Amino acid sequence: MSKTDKLRFFFGPATRGDPTAPVVHKHDDFEAASEEDLAHFEVETDSEGHHYAVRREDVT
Numbered sequence: 001m002s003k004t005d006k007l008r009f010f011f012g013p014a015t016r017g018d019p020t021a022p023v024v025h026k027h028d029d030f031e032a033a034s035e036e037d038l039a040h041f042e043v044e045t046d047s048e049g050h051h052y053a054v055r056r057e058d059v060t
Helices: 003-011 029-038
Strands: 041-045 051-055
């Protein structure tokens, strides 16, 4: 039995939704808190194309 077979046996089959369905944003408290936390970062890209999250210094 392979590792994926063992996981499928333990957790059950993967649930697959409709891939063409739009993503539904609930705009709940958790999402609002996440957006507030992420507002303190900017994404920068170096010369090799790597992306980095950098904390903003000018956030009050």
